Structures are given as C-alpha cells and as structure tokens.
Amino acid sequence: MELGGFDIDAPRWDQGTFMGRLWHFFSITDCRTALLPDARLDEAKALVESCRAGTLPPGTTKEQLYYAKKLYDSAFHPDTGDRMNLIGRMSFQVPGGMAITGFMLQFYRTVPAVVFWQWVNQSFNALVNYTNRNAASPITPKQIGVAYVTATSTALATAVGLNLYTKRAPPLVARWVPFAAVAAANCVNIPMMRQQEILNGIAITDENGNRLGHSQKAAVKGITQVVISRVTMAAPGMTLTPPTVTRSCLFVPQRITFLHGPLQVMMVGVLTAEPTAKPLLPFSVFSSMAVSKLEPELRDAIVSQHGDAVRYVYFNKGL
Structure with missing residues (x-):
C-alpha cells in the first residue's frame, strides 16, 4: 500500500465533531494498552518515528501505523516523546x-x-x-x-x-x-x-x-x-x-x-x-x-x- 504523505501526527478522526473526539478518546484511554510490555510500546514508538522520518519498513500498512500511533499516544508524552509512568497515563x-x-x-x-x-x-x-x-x-x-x-x-x-x-x-x-x-x-x-x-x-x-x-x-x-x-x-x-x-x-x-x-x-x-x-x-x-x-x-x-x-x-x- 502506498503510504507517501501519511501524517502520523494528525488525529485519525475529525476532532471538530463529537464522534471524532469520542473515537479519539476511546483510542487513547483504552485500558488494554496499559497492560502491554515496554518492549511492545517501544516498537510502536520506533514505527511512529520511522513514519515521521519517511523510512517506513517495506510492507507497512496503514492499519499498522494507526495502531502504532494509538500505542504511542497512550504511553508517550507528546512534548518529550518519553514513556510516561503507568499510573499517569490516560490509558490507566x-x-x-x-x-x-x-x-x-x-x-x-x-x-x-x-x-x-x-x-x-x-x-x-x-x-x-x-x-x-x-x-x-x-x-x-x-x-x-x-x-x-x-x-x-x-x-x-x-x-x-x-x-x-x-x-x-x-x-x-x-x-x-x-x-x-x-x-x-x-x-x-x-x-x-x-x-x-x-x-x-x-x-x-x-x-x-x-x-x-x-x-x-x-x-x-x-x-x-x-x-x-x-x-x-x-x-x-x-x-x-x-x-x-x-x-x-x-x-x-x-x-x-x-x-x-x-x-x-x-x-x-x-x-x-x-x-x-x-x-x-x-x-x-x-x-x-x-x-x-x-x-x-x-x-x-x-x-x-x-x-x-x-x-x-x-x-x-x-x-
């Protein structure tokens, strides 16, 4: 699938509508992501950073990118990119x-x-x-x-x-x-x-x-x-x-x-x-x-x- 121009930092859903915000917050507050090991979260971060750099691994799909972004948004600070403590995450x-x-x-x-x-x-x-x-x-x-x-x-x-x-x-x-x-x-x-x-x-x-x-x-x-x-x-x-x-x-x-x-x-x-x-x-x-x-x-x-x-x-x- 051609992913040129894919903006990994843009919300998947329109934040100007209630349903868009609903799906967005369902995504970042999904408590299941709080149970994932740090290694899995780091993999998601690496994929997000690869997308930003334009160096995606061959065969990467849009759904994989969306899931990686979901994990990244749930566990990493948007300003620093550092992994947040578990209790302070929106997923918790x-x-x-x-x-x-x-x-x-x-x-x-x-x-x-x-x-x-x-x-x-x-x-x-x-x-x-x-x-x-x-x-x-x-x-x-x-x-x-x-x-x-x-x-x-x-x-x-x-x-x-x-x-x-x-x-x-x-x-x-x-x-x-x-x-x-x-x-x-x-x-x-x-x-x-x-x-x-x-x-x-x-x-x-x-x-x-x-x-x-x-x-x-x-x-x-x-x-x-x-x-x-x-x-x-x-x-x-x-x-x-x-x-x-x-x-x-x-x-x-x-x-x-x-x-x-x-x-x-x-x-x-x-x-x-x-x-x-x-x-x-x-x-x-x-x-x-x-x-x-x-x-x-x-x-x-x-x-x-x-x-x-x-x-x-x-x-x-x-x-």
Whole structure:
C-alpha cells in the first residue's frame, strides 16, 4: 500500500465533531494498552518515528501505523516523546479513577475514611497532572511539593468541613460531599502543578508546527479548559451514583450493603468514563487561540514577522 504523505501526527478522526473526539478518546484511554510490555510500546514508538522520518519498513500498512500511533499516544508524552509512568497515563485513568472515585463515594461517613480517600485521590490526581503537563515548561521538585500539599489540603478541608456541616442534613446531601471536594481540589491542584506554564508561558506554533514564542495567556486558557473538563467529567458519576444507590433497589437490595461498594465502582465507571465524557467538551489535547488575544508584545512580533498569514496559534494544553 502506498503510504507517501501519511501524517502520523494528525488525529485519525475529525476532532471538530463529537464522534471524532469520542473515537479519539476511546483510542487513547483504552485500558488494554496499559497492560502491554515496554518492549511492545517501544516498537510502536520506533514505527511512529520511522513514519515521521519517511523510512517506513517495506510492507507497512496503514492499519499498522494507526495502531502504532494509538500505542504511542497512550504511553508517550507528546512534548518529550518519553514513556510516561503507568499510573499517569490516560490509558490507566478509567480503571484507576473509577476505583478511587467509587471508594470515595462509599466511604464517606467517618472523618478518617474521608481523609484517607481524599488523600489517595489527590495523590493520584497530582501524578496525573504532572505526567500530562506541558513538558516545555519545567517544574521543580519544590514546586511539585507545594502544589501537592496545597491541593491535598484544599480537598481535605473541603471534604471534612462539609462532612461535619452536613451531619444533620439528609443522607443524600452528605453523599455529594466527595464531589464538592474533588471539584475544589481540581481548581487548585491543576493550576498549582502547572504553575510554571502560567508564570513563563507555553510554546505556541502556527498551523504547520513552526514555533512562534511563549504565551502566558495561552497557558491560562489551556489550564482553564483542563480544569473545566476534569470537573465536568467527574460530575455525572459522583452526583448521579449516590441517589441511585441510596434510593433504588433496581440492582441490589438495600439490605445487602456489602455489594453497594462494587455497584458504585461499576456505576462510576459507566457514568464517568473518560472516553465518553471528554468528547462532550470541545477541547482536544491541542488548543488554539486567535493572535489578537495574545499578549501585545507577542502579538505585535508575530504580525510584524508574518503579517496576516498567521491568524491563530496552537499549543499543547495537556489533559
């Protein structure tokens, strides 16, 4: 098959449509890829790099390239090309996030349980946020530590405070406390973990990938989109699961309490599954911004060099 001109870096599906984003996120969050050995992932990376260099092995098919790209996108950072840690990969988000969220919803009655599971969740989130950051903006170990402590403290304060406040409220209200804590922590965890991007800006390019400079406004826009998407993805599972388990006997009789935990984990997986929630938002891994919205100095520099040829800039906002 003739593969000349095949763009390995272009998404397989149109990211401007819901179905295109749906298939794209189904691909990169396929939890089966998290089980593959490093050697298989490295083979996929080698094939992707061969395609970029125009030196494909004879007999390579388009389907082989698409599968190699799927593995590459699931396990390697788009900025550095380095293999990401397993827990921070998007392919681990469905099983990992599903289990932790289910446990947060199940164990909410006592302060020690709230503290423990919020700590586990924020530790998980901190690792995910760091792994999927824009790697062009380095962050020091001290900044990572401050971000982690701040986000974890925010989640714990919100969860414990609301948990105590709702002691006399209906049981259903108390079961929504974990979502409030997760939402509050995301608003702190992500910006703090990626503070260097806000302070120093992130790399922006034209539509052909030519670097044009660094923009703080692009960083703020990208991180804001990430925060919105994270909170929105958590909302269905963490708000709809409690009333279903609390009030419904459709799946499990209320007296069989030991099955409520597994049921909540399953429901969270269905309602909060990342591949189906993320496409609902018009945000892909890469975002764009009008040149007119950039910082005045950067905007003037781009206009003076390129005139009206560059109307939009593009950047990796992370996930």
